[in-house]
Amino acid sequence: MDALILTITTLLKIVLVLVPLILCVAYLTLAERKVIGSMQVRVGPNRVGFKGLGQPFADVFKLLFKEVIVPTNASRFLFLTAPILSLAPALAAWAVIPFADGWQLADINAGLLYVLAMTSLGVYGVIIAGWASNSKYAFLGAMRSAAQIVAYEIAMGFALIGVLMMAGSLNLGDIVRAQAGGLFSWYLFPLLPLAVVYFISGVAETNRAPFDVAEGESEIVAGFHVDYSGFGFALFFLAEYANMIMIAALASIMFLGGWLSPIDGVGDGIHWFLLKTAAMLFMFLWLRATFPRYRYDQIMRLGWKVFIPVTIVWIAVIGFAIYFEVGPWFSTVRSGGI
């Protein structure tokens, strides 16, 4: 009986996380078009509903009613599984995100590792879609994406190692609690290079502009999802935006103190977490409206030759700073008591 109640409450909690998340995804697409529109002195969508607020639903219904086409000689099973494989890890990673103190689905010790593992699985959707479509363009997109994600995942992992060293824990809730004490104890300041590397790698991991060579509509039409129509395409879209929100939420947890308010102890709560995440999401859109697409070899150079050395150097710096208890940030780091 207890097991049954536990299952039902857990399922309810999952619904409580996923439904707002999917609504956020829907309105993020609208926000993106509006923000980029106003940055390019346009209006953006404003026809459906009040000021265009119905636009996401119009898009969803349009995609739902479109025919799902499977190309000839495509590997049918894999072709249809690929969108699910790209969406599922994007949603599963939300299990360990703390929205406010104690508000998380699974409060596990290895939370950070779990998030890294789940985000690293997302690449399979792209690779399988590219291969199963039986199309040269899709295949090129998959190859580019595989190389890019493997390159940037290392930089991302190293950037998070710095956070680990400061917080002394893999538990996401503990990482936020370790940043308590107002604006200047957030890890953004002592770990500034890592925060920058993390965010840019996150943009690359989610295949967003200016790192969207996997889609690259000017060279390879739409890359890995060129052969997808209807809801297969919609699922890829959903996964991309869910991943964006994920990276933004993680950045606000790791470097911006999650649910903590900038003034110590005044009005902590979920609103700060949402505000910080929204600010990071705005950065995503801003980047897209500002920069032209990177060339493939430049992406590789940035990942391997700039970001990874920067993170390694900064990890060494943090190590020395913690060992010699350099103030103001590193003198209070708990040494773990080994």
Place this chain on the structure above:
Amino acid sequence: MTFELFVFYFFAAIMVFAAARVITAKNPVHAALFLVLTFFTCAGIWLLLEAEFLAITLVLVYVGAVMVLFLFVVMMLDVNVVPLREGFVAYLPVGILVGLIMLLEMVFLLTQKYFRAEQFPVPARAPADAMGNTESLGRLLYSEYLFQFEIAAIILLVAIVAAIALTMRRRPHTKYQKPAQQIDVRKQDRLRIVKMPAEKRTS
């Protein structure tokens, strides 16, 4: 049947099926994907054993990175399956022999008294507030086994250097981009403004 047992059998069944398909699938890409599935379900079983660090690392390293590169290569190869199957009958006796020897070795080892199930009682469940798997592993690695750990690290480093040295070759015609030089460029180096007197329109 407890829920835990059900989860174990569920993962184990998928794992055995996927492992069998790795060697029977005709298409090498399908085989590689079944290997991914095998790793993933194996991670699930390790989670049941409370080995969360190993389980997540398996997913992170093998599924998330190694198999991606593997798939990368397998997809690029245009493997023709038919010639691969030609020698099947010819190699069958050797294969059966090797398989039998391995099976015998395993049976021999597992029926010895040191490895019987009685020797391994069900481990006591760690209390919920105990030190996590990751933390205990870290403490052991960086204290008691530090020397071995560092030797492993040096071996890995040598392997990285060797792998890069083996594949690095300078091709004379390759053009490299030098970002430092590109940034150093100044307006005076590239741009020349020419003053010209205006000319009358001839029409």
